[in-house]
Amino acid sequence: MxxxxxxxxxxxxxxxxxxxxxxxxxxxxxxxxxxxxxxxxxxxxxxxxxxxxxxxxxxxxxxxxxxxxxxxxxxxxxxxxxxxxxxxxxxxxxxxEAVDYPITPKEHGTEFLMDHRHLWLRSKKQHAVMKVRNEIIRATYEFFNTNGYTKIDSPILTGSSAEGTTELFHTKYFDEEAYLSQSGQLYLEAAAMAFGKVFSFGPTFRAEKSKTRRHLIEFWMIEPEMAFMDHDDSLEVQEQYVTHVVEAVLENCTLELEALGRDKAVLEKIKAPFPRISYDEAIDLLKEKGFDDIDWGEDFGAPHETAIAESYDKPVFIVNYPAEIKAFYMKPDPERPEVVLCADLIAPEGYGEIIGGSQRIDDLELMQKRYEEHDLTGDAYQWYLQLREYGSVPHSGFGLGLERTVAWIAGVEHVRETIPFPRLLNRLYP
Missing domain, CATH: 2.40.50.140 (Nucleic acid-binding proteins)
Known part of the structure; x- marks a missing residue:
């Protein structure tokens, strides 16, 4: 047999x-x-x-x-x-018969292993990480398909950016300027107006010259968009989704988590609902922890996110960031327009932000104003503006970074081990 x-x-x-x-x-x-x-x-x-x-x-x-x-x-x-x-x-x-296999059962340096990534994938721990990644993907499709979402594939080549042009890869599209996608969100909003609840799963690209353990140049994102859902509705979907994924890994990746030395008791605590704190409260918490250099209106870096996460044994939502540091499409809080209806979900144990999401602006007049403020008056964005012109509704969405989520659930220190062939600032091989 x-x-x-x-x-x-x-x-x-x-x-x-x-x-x-x-x-x-x-x-x-x-x-x-x-x-x-x-x-x-x-x-x-x-x-x-x-x-x-x-x-x-x-x-x-x-x-x-x-x-x-x-x-x-x-x-x-x-x-x-x-x-x-x-x-x-x-x-x-x-x-x-294999002769002189390069990766022997001894310690090898990271650069050597990355140069031999095509072979390193065969090792037990790397195999386990990829199996965890696969289970997260399987559970993602299961969650959204079970809950009535339609998968929509957004384009990788785009004529505009989702959040600004400073971190985009530029290319020529025949006689036009084009970019590699940094998010499928804008297209998903259009799809949500046609199908109600949608999600995409695909590669995204950020030309950010960062060497931290949390950053990749090419990574994969899961991006749901939901019509007739406000910010609080979206937060509930996010915590249900993350809970579902963690439970799926615990159930179906027992051997892999053991191979990785992952403490399953830590993951077993991940149950909805998740704690929520405001940006204001986060600033106060950081001040209490000795971060005197952070002021209201500044974005959080990795040390700040880690310090906030230390107070919780579950992922924590930080809600209502200042409008000035968030994207143009985020809806202002009606009771406090200097902040927007958004949230970042910070993973415990120092793994940083794994989800960013918000309620989107649905008012045509306000969106036109945002266009002017961000110099988005060209033809490339007119189709997005029309979504507010023809049957606009309250809608929300979010994006989950797959590799950071794999790193957190698998207990892997660096995101370079959470994708089969990582693209880093100094690496395009193999």
Whole structure:
């Protein structure tokens, strides 16, 4: 029976054949222990000299790291391992012998590992991070599909920016100026006026020359937009969505979280509702914590977000930022127009902002005023203005950065390990 490591629990006591790579090995006298992987999981194969014969046993002992092979053996339960099963190998066939595999079972520098990212993905921890990422994506589709959202794909090449042109990649679109998308939000607002509740999931690009552990040049965002929803409605959706994703990872990525050494008890506390504090209260909290250099009207940096998060064991919403430091499309608070109806969701444990969202301006006259203030009077933005002209409604939306969310849930320090092939300020290879 040909199967995979992920499916061996179905075949306890039976003989199976699995296509694998040799991750590592060790031998003890007349027994060889093979650490095997097949892409679906990791499993130990036991080769006993008395069962397999002298020649085959010596061949097993000589296998090199990352050699590919077919192994055949009987599946048995193994209560000593977290996986719960091992393979009593009675035969194997070498497919391709790997020679001098670069990433050996020793410490390697980060730059070396990043230069060999195409191979580093094979390691157990990197594999676990990607499986967590995949589960977050799966749970994302599950959440929005279950709750009546329509997926809309926004363009990657755009003729305008969502939040300003200083961090955009410019390119030529035949005879026109174009940009790589920094957000699909504006297009999602148009889609929300057609479908009610929509979401997109795709790559975004920021030409921000930052080297922090929270920043990538190319990253993926989940961006819902919702017609007939105000700011408070949107906050409820956000906390329900994040709770759903965390619960899905806890349920379906037990082995991966264990491989990463992630404390599941920390994640088990992540339940809606999440605490909410105003920007004003956040400023006061930072002052109490000794940040005398932050004044009202300034945006928060990574140290500020980390200090705020330290007071909570759940993600925390910071709401109602000053209008001057937020995007042109955010709706002012009717009772206090110097702040806008927005929120950043800050992850615990120092992982920073994972969601930014707001209620959008739905008044045509106010949006026209914003256009003038931000010099958006060109043709590129006229279609967006028309959304307020023809059947405007209250609407809200948000964007979740996938890689920061993966880093937080998986407990990974740097976002470069949360995307298969990271694009950083100094890296476009491999």
């Amino acid at each position: 040909k199967t995979t490591i992920a499916e061996v629990s179905r075949y306890v006591g039976e003989e199976v054949t699995i296509g694998v790579w040799l991750q590592n090995k060790r031998s003890s006298g007349k027994i060889a222990f093979l650490q095997l992987r097949d892409g679906t999981g990791f499993m130990q194969g036991i080769v006993v000299k008395a069962d397999i014969g002298e020649d085959k046993f010596q061949q097993a002992k000589a296998l090199t790291q990352e050699t590919s092979l077919y192994v055949t053996g009987v599946v048995v339960e193994d209560t000593r391992s977290s996986f719960g099963y091992e393979l009593q190998v009675n035969n194997f066939e070498i497919i391709h």
